[in-house]
Amino acid sequence: MELHQRSNGSVQIVDIDGDLDLYNxxxxxxxxxxxxxxxxxxxxxxxxxxxxxxxxxxxVLIYTNSLLKTNNTPFRxxxxxxxxxxxxxLTKLIGFLPIVDTEEEALxxxxxxx
Amino acid sequence: xxxxxxxxxxxxxxxxxxxxxxxxxxVDERHVAPLQYITLLWLFRDFLYLFLPSPxxxxxxxxxxxxxxxxxxxxxxxxxxTDRVWYLVGGIAxxxxxxxxxxxxxxxxxARLIVWTFAVIYLGTAxxxxxxxxxxxxxxxxxxxxxxxxxxxxxxxxSLLMGYQDLVLLHLIHAxxxxxxxxxxLVNFQLVHTMNELTILNLKRQEATLxxxxxxxxxxxxxxxxxxxxxxxxxxxxxxxxxADGGTIWMVQEESGVxxxxxxxxxxxxxxxxxxxxxxxxxxxxxxLWNVQIPIGKTPxxxxxxxxxxxxxxxxxxxxRLSANIDKDILYIKSFIAVPLLVEDRVMxxxxxxxxxxxxxxxxxxxxHVRTFANHASMTIDNYYTYLEALEKREIEREVNIAADxxxxxxxxxFPKSRRMEIGxxxxxxxxxxxxxxxxxxxxxxxxxxVMCDVAGKGVPAALxxxxxxxxxxxxxxxxxxxxxxxxxxxxxxxxxIDLDHYxxxxxLTIDENDMVLTYSNAAHHPLMLVRNGSGxxxxxxxxxxxVGIERDMVYPQKRVRIQQGDVMVLYTDGIIExxxxxxxxxxxxxLTEVVRAHREGSATELTKAIRSSVEEFVGSARQHDxxxxxxxxxx
Numbered sequence: 001m002e003l004h005q006r007s008n009g010s011v012q013i014v015d016i017d018g019d020l021d022l023y024n025x026x027x028x029x030x031x032x033x034x035x036x037x038x039x040x041x042x043x044x045x046x047x048x049x050x051x052x053x054x055x056x057x058x059x060v061l062i063y064t065n066s067l068l069k070t071n072n073t074p075f076r077x078x079x080x081x082x083x084x085x086x087x088x089x090l091t092k093l094i095g096f097l098p099i100v101d102t103e104e105e106a107l108x109x110x111x112x113x114x
Numbered sequence: 115x116x117x118x119x120x121x122x123x124x125x126x127x128x129x130x131x132x133x134x135x136x137x138x139x140x141v142d143e144r145h146v147a148p149l150q151y152i153t154l155l156w157l158f159r160d161f162l163y164l165f166l167p168s169p170x171x172x173x174x175x176x177x178x179x180x181x182x183x184x185x186x187x188x189x190x191x192x193x194x195x196t197d198r199v200w201y202l203v204g205g206i207a208x209x210x211x212x213x214x215x216x217x218x219x220x221x222x223x224x225a226r227l228i229v230w231t232f233a234v235i236y237l238g239t240a241x242x243x244x245x246x247x248x249x250x251x252x253x254x255x256x257x258x259x260x261x262x263x264x265x266x267x268x269x270x271x272x273s274l275l276m277g278y279q280d281l282v283l284l285h286l287i288h289a290x291x292x293x294x295x296x297x298x299x300l301v302n303f304q305l306v307h308t309m310n311e312l313t314i315l316n317l318k319r320q321e322a323t324l325x326x327x328x329x330x331x332x333x334x335x336x337x338x339x340x341x342x343x344x345x346x347x348x349x350x351x352x353x354x355x356x357x358a359d360g361g362t363i364w365m366v367q368e369e370s371g372v373x374x375x376x377x378x379x380x381x382x383x384x385x386x387x388x389x390x391x392x393x394x395x396x397x398x399x400x401x402x403l404w405n406v407q408i409p410i411g412k413t414p415x416x417x418x419x420x421x422x423x424x425x426x427x428x429x430x431x432x433x434x435r436l437s438a439n440i441d442k443d444i445l446y447i448k449s450f451i452a453v454p455l456l457v458e459d460r461v462m463x464x465x466x467x468x469x470x471x472x473x474x475x476x477x478x479x480x481x482x483h484v485r486t487f488a489n490h491a492s493m494t495i496d497n498y499y500t501y502l503e504a505l506e507k508r509e510i511e512r513e514v515n516i517a518a519d520x521x522x523x524x525x526x527x528x529f530p531k532s533r534r535m536e537i538g539x540x541x542x543x544x545x546x547x548x549x550x551x552x553x554x555x556x557x558x559x560x561x562x563x564x565v566m567c568d569v570a571g572k573g574v575p576a577a578l579x580x581x582x583x584x585x586x587x588x589x590x591x592x593x594x595x596x597x598x599x600x601x602x603x604x605x606x607x608x609x610x611x612i613d614l615d616h617y618x619x620x621x622x623l624t625i626d627e628n629d630m631v632l633t634y635s636n637a638a639h640h641p642l643m644l645v646r647n648g649s650g651x652x653x654x655x656x657x658x659x660x661x662v663g664i665e666r667d668m669v670y671p672q673k674r675v676r677i678q679q680g681d682v683m684v685l686y687t688d689g690i691i692e693x694x695x696x697x698x699x700x701x702x703x704x705x706l707t708e709v710v711r712a713h714r715e716g717s718a719t720e721l722t723k724a725i726r727s728s729v730e731e732f733v734g735s736a737r738q739h740d741x742x743x744x745x746x747x748x749x750x
Binding site for chain 1: 368370507510514568569570571615616617619638640658659660661664665688740
């Protein structure tokens with residue numbers, strides 16, 4: 001799995017490429033911690049190129065959500081599809097995690113808040 | 115002049131010629147040839163002088179010899195436009211001297227002296243202008259030029275004092291100047307020897323550096339020092355072994371694709387323009403370096419990365435790549451090396467060194483040394499990364515194994531006896547990602563409590579969640595407390611206690627054997643599958659709620675269902691319906707439903723066996739990565 005960082009204004013967008021599983025989801029957790037420490041103004045995780053997630057991956061999403069909520073930093077997850085969406089649906093987390101369809105929408109919501 | 119004297123002089127010259135032939139060590143053909151022509155010229159002029167004893171022969175040939183030396187010099191420096199003046203003056207003087215010899219008194223002794231003075235000054239300046247910095251490899255010139263110029267001055271002065279055809283001048287001083295070629299060649303021989311010793315010393319130094327470096331790195335790796343320390347070790351070794359003033363390592367950032375400073379030793383002025391404010395203090399420059407991001411392809415460092423080619427600027431004087439560093443201030447760089455750290459064809463980063471003293475640029479040997487060193491360093495760094503990854507993986511696996519042991523201890527070995535319920539369980543641990551946990555409790559004589567649970571995350575933390583659920587459940591489960599409250603309490607007990615990336619989906623249900631009422635509450639686990647006796651209709655029993663461990667204030671609802679004799683209830687985890695065959699297809703809930711429906715007449719144990727063999731048949735030889743757990747209840 002690879003994490004590609006880019007920014008739109010003060011919002012950080014992380015494009016995740018590959019599987020988010022037991023062996024690498026900690027990398028995402030580390031990156032999120034790093035971004036929170038550097039006082040990021042908003043975070044969007046792009047799941048367009050993620051086709052597999054396991055429970056440790058979902059765990060990191062829950063962690064990220066709650067960490068950013070505590071820090072009052074807007075957070076969105078975008079482009080969740082296929083089996084990744086199914087896994088999140090099954091665990092009834094669709095409503096819990098801030099998932100929106102497109103980057104445009106996410107940016108609008110995130111920038112509006114910050 | 116007689117033949118005997120000529121023979122003496124000739125033998126000196128001939129020996130010089132042969133000597134030059136023999137000593138083509140290190141010096142290549144184009145440097146030796148002019149010296150050989152000079153000896154031949156001397157031989158020819160002495161021979162000519164036997165028959166034509168005119169000062170013109172001596173004078174013209176001396177000018178020719180000087181021209182020979184000038185040509186020799188130019189084999190090192192390349193040709194110069196100003197030499198045309200020399201050829202013009204020499205040519206005119208020669209013509210005049212020859213005319214003089216034929217009786218036209220136009221070129222007498224004082225004129226010769228003037229020309230000779232001009233000659234010595236012109237050649238002397240040309241020879242003295244050579245330095246090792248502007249003309250690499252010209253050690254032979256710089257080491258012999260004083261003697262050469264001295265011999266020309268001596269010839270000039272003695273011909274002024276003694277007259278041009280004095281016997282002493284002709285046979286002693288001239289002969290002595292012939293030895294200058296011997297001298298050059300001897301110095302050459304000595305130079306070759308010194309060079310060899312230097313090379314050996316240099317190689318030894320390289321070997322020692324590499325050895326020390328490998329040893330230090332070995333220790334650092336054994337102690338599992340962070341990569342930052344390793345890079346620091348690399349850069350300080352490089353700086354020490356090349357006597358550089360400063361050095362840096364910049365690593366390519368995987369996520370953003372820019373270069374960032376990773377290690378620095380000594381003082382290193384950036385080889386690119388830096389903000390006005392930082393220019394004055396070295397600490398400000400350092401601060402700036404630690405924060406700057408260099409796009410790949412920009413600045414000399416970025417270019418060396420994008421081209422995957424090293425850069426060597428011996429002197430910033432004549433190289434525009436260091437235009438930001440030519441003012442003699444704090445940012446001045448004399449000499450610059452940047453070598454990419456390559457693994458196969460991938461550039462991981464770049465090692466760069468600078469020297470700042472005006473008179474001491476890096477030598478070609480230094481540059482070669484840095485390149486060899488960078489090669490070894492990249493290999494080591496790459497190996498270290500691979501090693502860390504393997505270690506990390508091994509650690510995760512070790513934890514997973516510990517977790518699996520805990521999991522094994524928690525699940526029940528046998529089930530409490532029940533009057534009206536049969537229980538069948540199949541559980542297969544995959545030592546992979548998730549921890550399945552199930553339990554059957556006898557709450558009182560008439561009540562069973564059953565839990566099915568799937569803990570997310572990995573290793574020991576996940577196993578601890580499992581232990582906590584097990585403990586809280588054992589502590590609070592009672593026939594009086596209803597199912598929803600039990601689940602709500604478990605959630606409250608877990609939330610805030612565990613890392614948020616660990617959570618669990620779980621179902622909890624009780625069955626009252628007096629009135630055969632099943633009460634069910636679900637924290638985002640798979641719904642209970644209820645197959646009715648007789649009709650064979652299938653109901654999904656489910657309630658709302660997040661997994662436990664996420665939201666402390668979650669209140670779970672519950673559902674009551676009356677069950678009849680012959681009804682079958684199935685609880686399962688992801689591993690069952692996501693069991694994968696070699697084609698990558700999943701077992702799916704549809705297949706599970708199919709099997710349950712087909713075998714619902716059998717006992718709970720038979721049904722469990724049927725599902726198990728169906729799953730096993732489906733997956734065939736494919737390796738499973740998730741725990742599989744299945745629990746079947748049947749009302750009797």
